[in-house]
Amino acid sequence: METKIFDQSQLNEAAAILAEGGLVAFPTETVYGLGASALLPNAVAQVYQVKGRPSDNPLIVHIAEPEQLEPFVDNKHPFADKLMETFWPGPLTLIFSIKKDSLPSIVTGGLSTAAFRMPNNTKTLALIKQAQQPLVGPSANTSGKPSPTSAAHVQHDLAGKIAGILDDGVTQIGVESTVLDLSDPTAPPVILRPGAISKEQLEAVLQTKVLVDQHLVTESEAPKAPGMKYKHYAPNTNVMMVNDQDWSAAMAWAKEQQLKVGVLAGPTIAEQVRFEAAAIYLFFDDSVEAATKGLFAGLRALDESIAELDILFAPTFPESGLGAAYMNRLKKAANQSFFQEN
Numbered sequence: 306m307e308t309k310i311f312d313q314s315q316l317n318e319a320a321a322i323l324a325e326g327g328l329v330a331f332p333t334e335t336v337y338g339l340g341a342s343a344l345l346p347n348a349v350a351q352v353y354q355v356k357g358r359p360s361d362n363p364l365i366v367h368i369a370e371p372e373q374l375e376p377f378v379d380n381k382h383p384f385a386d387k388l389m390e391t392f393w394p395g396p397l398t399l400i401f402s403i404k405k406d407s408l409p410s411i412v413t414g415g416l417s418t419a420a421f422r423m424p425n426n427t428k429t430l431a432l433i434k435q436a437q438q439p440l441v442g443p444s445a446n447t448s449g450k451p452s453p454t455s456a457a458h459v460q461h462d463l464a465g466k467i468a469g470i471l472d473d474g475v476t477q478i479g480v481e482s483t484v485l486d487l488s489d490p491t492a493p494p495v496i497l498r499p500g501a502i503s504k505e506q507l508e509a510v511l512q513t514k515v516l517v518d519q520h521l522v523t524e525s526e527a528p529k530a531p532g533m534k535y536k537h538y539a540p541n542t543n544v545m546m547v548n549d550q551d552w553s554a555a556m557a558w559a560k561e562q563q564l565k566v567g568v569l570a571g572p573t574i575a576e577q578v579r580f581e582a583a584a585i586y587l588f589f590d591d592s593v594e595a596a597t598k599g600l601f602a603g604l605r606a607l608d609e610s611i612a613e614l615d616i617l618f619a620p621t622f623p624e625s626g627l628g629a630a631y632m633n634r635l636k637k638a639a640n641q642s643f644f645q646e647n
């Protein structure tokens with residue numbers, strides 16, 4: 306199958322493919338999603354297949370307007386409307402309990418709940434409208450690879466396996482949406498996956514405590530968020546996290562071990578390590594926003610670097626606001642390992 310690159314003028318063509326059960330990757334403000342009609346079980350089955358994703362890991366249903374929830378959701382959480390009003394379209398996925406059999410079980414992983422999100426990308430919102438159905442959209446990467454933040458990443462992983470990619474350049478945020486569990490209308494909201502909409506922002510809007518659930522599920526439990534059970538975001542090269550004050554010690558250690566080091570960093574750290582690093586992936590500036598935007602692209606680029614690196618170093622950030630989302634992804638990529646002087 307030839308994977309076509311669609312631009313905005315070809316939205317009709319892309320929407321028609323989706324309506325007929327084909328697969329088209331779409332841009333969002335977070336990462337690229339692998340689109341298929343959420344109402345066509347055969348199309349959704351292909352999504353799992355081309356990604357190589359375990360089929361008990363449920364998908365997010367992407368909608369173009371809140372009214373599209375109606376066929377699926379009735380018993381909405383009291384906080385739902387306020388959150389949709391404030392954060393949609395945007396990087397917030399909401400889990401609701403759904404009407405029985407309103408979605409194919411292959412979408413929900415057989416759960417009585419489902420995840421919904423209205424992405425903040427005008428082309429994709431238009432695509433969903435034209436396809437006239439909600440779209441599932443897991444990140445458009447091979448399962449286990451960093452999520453794609455450009456059409457080129459999607460092509461790298463899925464070329465030949467999907468009908469097309471709607472190209473809208475590099476995604477703005479760089480990590481996947483915040484997943485918030487609102488499935489029990491009598492319980493407080495629980496963050497299942499941190500994203501660009503932070504716990505602090507949610508608490509400010511709701512004027513209530515928001516819980517965070519990041520526990521690793523056991524084999525017998527169904528996973529509630531990606532990465533809980535399955536290895537995620539892991540490049541082939543080992544990754545190590547480096548705290549601000551530890552960069553010179555980390556570089557010295559690597560030299561002593563004769564390791565070729567790739568560094569992901571903003572300009573200040575890059576300047577500090579530039580004579581010792583074998584390759585550098587430079588974030589746009591020193592901010593956590595720039596690091597988050599560049600993290601997956603940087604991991605992909607250095608992982609495939611012709612320098613054949615032995616180890617990748619990446620900077621840590623305080624775990625609040627967007628930093629919680631950045632560190633959540635980085636810790637998974639680094640398998641929790643921090644550089645420590647001994």
Ligand code: TXA
Nearest residue numbers: 335337338363364418419420443444481482529530531
């Ligand atoms: O930013 C994003 O959310 C991107 C873009 C493309 O929209 N999509 C994305 O999808 O990250 P995915 O499938 O890679 O991650 C969604 C995760 C699922 O893996 C699942 O663990 C969780 O959301 N999820 C989905 N339905 C759920 C449910 N009913 N209960 C609990 N968690 C659920």
Ligand code: MG
Nearest residue numbers: 443444452531
């Ligand atoms: Mg994913």
